[in-house]
Amino acid sequence: MLVKRAKLSWLERLYFPALLGGLKITWRHFARTLFKKAVTMEYPEQRHQLPAGYRGAPYLVKDPDGNTKCVSCQLCEFVCPPKAIKIIPPGPDGQPPDRANAEKMPREFEINMLRCIFCGFCQEVCPEEAIFLKEDYSLVGLTRGEMIYNKEKLLQLGGTHHGPIKKWEQKLREARAQEAFPVKQG
Amino acid sequence: MDWDFIIISSVKIVCAVVALLTMVAYSVLVERKVSAFIQDRVGPNRTAPPLVAAIPVIGPFLVRLGIFQPLADGLKFILKEDFTPSHVRKIYFWLAPAVAMVPAFLTIAVIPFGSTLGKQNMVIADLNVGILYSFGIVSLAVYGIVLAGWASNSKYPFYGGIRSSAQMISYEIAMGMSVVPVFMMVGHLNLSEVIQAQADGGWFVWRSPMTFLSFVIFLIAAFAETNRLPFDMPECETELVGGYHTEYSSMKFALFFLGEYAAMIAVSSLMVVLFFGGWTLPFFGLNQPAESLGMGLLHIAIFLGKMLFFMVVFIWVRWMIPRFRYDQLMDMGWKRFVPLALANIVLTAVWMWWMA
Amino acid sequence: MSAPDLLFYLFAGLTLLSALLVVANPFSRNPVTSAMFLVLTMVFLSGLFVLLHAFFLAAVQILVYAGAVMVLFLFVIMLLDVKEEERRRIKAFSLGLGATGVGGLFLLIVISIFKGESGAGGYPRIEGSTFELGRLLFTNYLLPFEIVSVLLLVAMVGAILLSKKDLK
Numbered sequence: 001m002l003v004k005r006a007k008l009s010w011l012e013r014l015y016f017p018a019l020l021g022g023l024k025i026t027w028r029h030f031a032r033t034l035f036k037k038a039v040t041m042e043y044p045e046q047r048h049q050l051p052a053g054y055r056g057a058p059y060l061v062k063d064p065d066g067n068t069k070c071v072s073c074q075l076c077e078f079v080c081p082p083k084a085i086k087i088i089p090p091g092p093d094g095q096p097p098d099r100a101n102a103e104k105m106p107r108e109f110e111i112n113m114l115r116c117i118f119c120g121f122c123q124e125v126c127p128e129e130a131i132f133l134k135e136d137y138s139l140v141g142l143t144r145g146e147m148i149y150n151k152e153k154l155l156q157l158g159g160t161h162h163g164p165i166k167k168w169e170q171k172l173r174e175a176r177a178q179e180a181f182p183v184k185q186g
Numbered sequence: 187m188d189w190d191f192i193i194i195s196s197v198k199i200v201c202a203v204v205a206l207l208t209m210v211a212y213s214v215l216v217e218r219k220v221s222a223f224i225q226d227r228v229g230p231n232r233t234a235p236p237l238v239a240a241i242p243v244i245g246p247f248l249v250r251l252g253i254f255q256p257l258a259d260g261l262k263f264i265l266k267e268d269f270t271p272s273h274v275r276k277i278y279f280w281l282a283p284a285v286a287m288v289p290a291f292l293t294i295a296v297i298p299f300g301s302t303l304g305k306q307n308m309v310i311a312d313l314n315v316g317i318l319y320s321f322g323i324v325s326l327a328v329y330g331i332v333l334a335g336w337a338s339n340s341k342y343p344f345y346g347g348i349r350s351s352a353q354m355i356s357y358e359i360a361m362g363m364s365v366v367p368v369f370m371m372v373g374h375l376n377l378s379e380v381i382q383a384q385a386d387g388g389w390f391v392w393r394s395p396m397t398f399l400s401f402v403i404f405l406i407a408a409f410a411e412t413n414r415l416p417f418d419m420p421e422c423e424t425e426l427v428g429g430y431h432t433e434y435s436s437m438k439f440a441l442f443f444l445g446e447y448a449a450m451i452a453v454s455s456l457m458v459v460l461f462f463g464g465w466t467l468p469f470f471g472l473n474q475p476a477e478s479l480g481m482g483l484l485h486i487a488i489f490l491g492k493m494l495f496f497m498v499v500f501i502w503v504r505w506m507i508p509r510f511r512y513d514q515l516m517d518m519g520w521k522r523f524v525p526l527a528l529a530n531i532v533l534t535a536v537w538m539w540w541m542a
Numbered sequence: 543m544s545a546p547d548l549l550f551y552l553f554a555g556l557t558l559l560s561a562l563l564v565v566a567n568p569f570s571r572n573p574v575t576s577a578m579f580l581v582l583t584m585v586f587l588s589g590l591f592v593l594l595h596a597f598f599l600a601a602v603q604i605l606v607y608a609g610a611v612m613v614l615f616l617f618v619i620m621l622l623d624v625k626e627e628e629r630r631r632i633k634a635f636s637l638g639l640g641a642t643g644v645g646g647l648f649l650l651i652v653i654s655i656f657k658g659e660s661g662a663g664g665y666p667r668i669e670g671s672t673f674e675l676g677r678l679l680f681t682n683y684l685l686p687f688e689i690v691s692v693l694l695l696v697a698m699v700g701a702i703l704l705s706k707k708d709l710k
C-alpha cells in the first residue's frame with residue numbers, strides 16, 4: 001500500500017508549529033508532575049491494590065484444623081508446564097498423613113520459583129484444593145537455591161485456607177446453582 | 187616570568203575545572219530529573235548517604251531531590267568492570283574517551299564567566315582571537331567520537347563514527363558562519379569585547395533581526411555539534427544500538443558521557459557570551475565591571491544562571507521533538523542553514539553600510 | 543635560553559617528529575595512524591604560530607586543518623576502508639621524480655632564506671580585530687586574495703564535476 005505523503009504548508013515546513021506543539025505537551029506533563037503528582041508509584045512503600053483472583057506465587061495451604069491438605073497425588077507435578085514442582089511421595093513406610101481419610105502426604109514438596117510461570121494449572125488441577133496461587137508477585141533471593149521453596153516454607157507462606165475441604169462438593173453446589181450439572185447423582 | 191600571573195591563573199584554572207566537573211555531574215542529575223518530570227515520573231529520589239538522611243526535614247528533602255545521586259553514579263562508574271573487547275584497536279580505544287573529554291574543557295579557557303573579582307578579570311585567557319580558538323577546539327571534539335567508532339572495530343560504532351564526522355563538519359560550517367554577523371557588529375574577535383559591546387548596545391538576540399537569525403542558527407548547530415537530540419545521529423540507539431560508545435564500559439564510557447555534558451556547558455556558555463550579554467544584566471548597574479567583591483560574585487552567578495537556562499533548553503528539547511533522519515539532517519545543514527547564514531552575513535553588511 | 547626559545551625547539555622538534563611519523567612510521571602502516579599524526583603536526587605547527595604571536599593564524603590552523611580538513615581525511619579513509627598499506631616496491635622512476643620535486647622545493651626555500659634580509663621582527667597588528675583584517679585583505683592583499691578565491695572556486699567546480707558520475 002502506498003501512503004501519500006501529506007503536503008506540508010510553508011509554516012509547517014518551518015518546523016515551528018511542531019516545536020510549539022512539543023513545548024506545549026512537554027510543559028503540560030512537566031507542570032503536572034511538578035505541581036500535582038507523578039503517575040508512577042513509589043514501589044516498595046506503595047503497593048498495588050491487587051484485584052481479587054490475582055495469580056501470584058503458588059503456595060500450599062492447610063485446612064482450618066491445621067492439617068496439610070495435599071495428598072501427594074502428583075497431579076500438579078504432572079501438569080506443571082515448566083516442571084517447577086517436584087514432589088517426593090512418602091513411600092510404603094513413610095510418615096502417616098496429618099488428617100484422617102487421607103491416604104498419604106508428601107514427604108517433600110518443592111516449587112522452583114525461578115521456573116514457575118504463575119500459570120495456575122496446579123491450583124486448577126489439584127483435587128484437594130491444597131495449592132493456591134497467592135498474592136505474592138515479587139520473590140527475591142540471593143541464590144538460586146534460595147528460590148526453591150520447600151514444603152515447610154510453602155505451607156508457612158500459604159497459611160490456612162478456610163472453606164470447604166472437599167472440592168467436588170463445592171463444584172457440585174456451584175453446578176446445582178447453575179442447574180447444569182452433567183453427572184448423575186448417586 | 188611573572189609569578190603572580192602564573193599563580194593566579196592556576197587558581198582560576200583549578201576553580202574553573204572543579205566547577206565545570208561539578209556542573210557536569212549535576213547537569214546529569216538535572217537531565218534525569220527534568221526528563222522524569224516530563225514523562226510523569228519522579229526521577230532519582232533515593233540515594234542517601236547514611237548520616238545526611240538522618241537530618242530531620244532537610245535530609246529527606248535533599249534525598250528526594252536526588253542531590254546525592256551524582257556521587258552514587260560516579261562511584262558506580264568507577265567500580266564497574268572496565269571491559270576491553272578483544273577485537274578493538276587497543277591504543278585508539280583507550281585514547282578516544284580522553285580525546286572526547288578534553289576539548290570541552292579547553293573551551294572554557296577563553297570564556298569570560300564574570301567581570302572582575304578584586305582586581306582579577308574572571309577569564310582564564312583573554313585571547314584576542316577567543317572565538318576562533320573556541321571554534322577550533324570545539325572542532326577537535328569530533329576526533330574522540332570518530333576514533334571511538336573506528337577503534338571499536340565493529341559495525342554499529344563504526345557507523346556512529348562516520349555519521350558524526352560528516353555531521354560535525356557540516357554543522358561546524360553553519361555554526362561558524364552564523365556568528366559572523368555578531369563579529370561584524372562588534373569589530374573584534376575577543377569575547378570580552380563582545381560582552382562589552384552588548385553592555386553598551388543591548389544583547390545581540392534582540393539587537394537586530396540578523397543577529398536573532400544568527401542566534402537561531404547557532405542554537406540549532408549547537409545541538410548538532412554536541413550530538414544532542416534531535417540530532418544525536420552518532421549514538422542513535424534505535425538504529426545503532428549505542429553508536430560510537432557501544433563497546434565501551436565503566437569509566438571509559440563515563441568519559442564520553444561527561445564529555446557530552448561538558449560540551450553542552452561549553453556551547454551554552456558560548457551562547458550566553460555571544461548573544462545574551464555574558465555576565466551583564468541591563469539594569470541595577472550590573473552592566474559595568476564589578477567594583478566590589480559581592481558584585482563580582484553576583485556577575486558570576488548571573489552568568490551561571492543564564493548558562494543553566496540553556497542547559498535546561500538542551501535537556502527540554504530532547505523530549506520535544508523526535509530524532510531527525512540522517513539525510514534530513516544533512517539536507518538541513520547544507521541546503522538551509524549554510525545559505526541562510528551566508529545571506530545573513532550579506533544582509534548584515536548591507537545593514538551596517540546603510541547605518542553608517 | 544629563555545622559555546619561548548625552549549618552547550620553539552620543543553614545538554619544532556615535535557612538529558618534525560610527527561611529520562616524519564606521518565610518512566614513515568616504523569610501528570604501524572595504518573592510514574588512520576598517519577592521519578592522526580598529521581593532526582598532531584598541525585597542532586604543533588599552530589603552537590609555533592602562537593610563539594610568533596600570530597594567534598589568528600594559530601587558531602585558524604587548528605580550526606581549518608585539524609578541525610575540518612583532517613576530519614574529512616579520516617572520513618574518507620574510514621569510508622573507503624583503506625587497508626593497512628602493504629610495503630610497495632618503489633620504482634626508480636617515481637623515486638627520482640619525487641626526489642627532484644622535494645629537492646627543488648628544499649633548494650628554493652634555502653635560497654630564499656639566505657637571499658632574504660632578516661628583519662627586526664615584530665608582532666602582527668591584525669590579530670583579533672576584524673576591521674584591520676578585512677581592510678588589509680581588501681586593500682594590500684586584494685590580488686592574492688581574489689586569485690586564491692578564484693582558485694578555490696575552480697577547484698570546487700572541478701571536484702563537483704568529477705564526482706558526478708553521468709555528465710550530460
Ligand code: SF4
Pocket residue numbers: 058076079080081082083084085111115116117118119120121122123
Ligand atoms: S503455577 Fe503453573 S508453573 Fe507454577 S507451579 Fe503451578 S503449574 Fe507450575
Ligand code: SF4
Pocket residue numbers: 069070071072073074075076077087122125126127128129130131
Ligand atoms: S498439591 Fe494438590 S495436585 Fe499437587 S500433589 Fe498435592 S494434592 Fe496433588
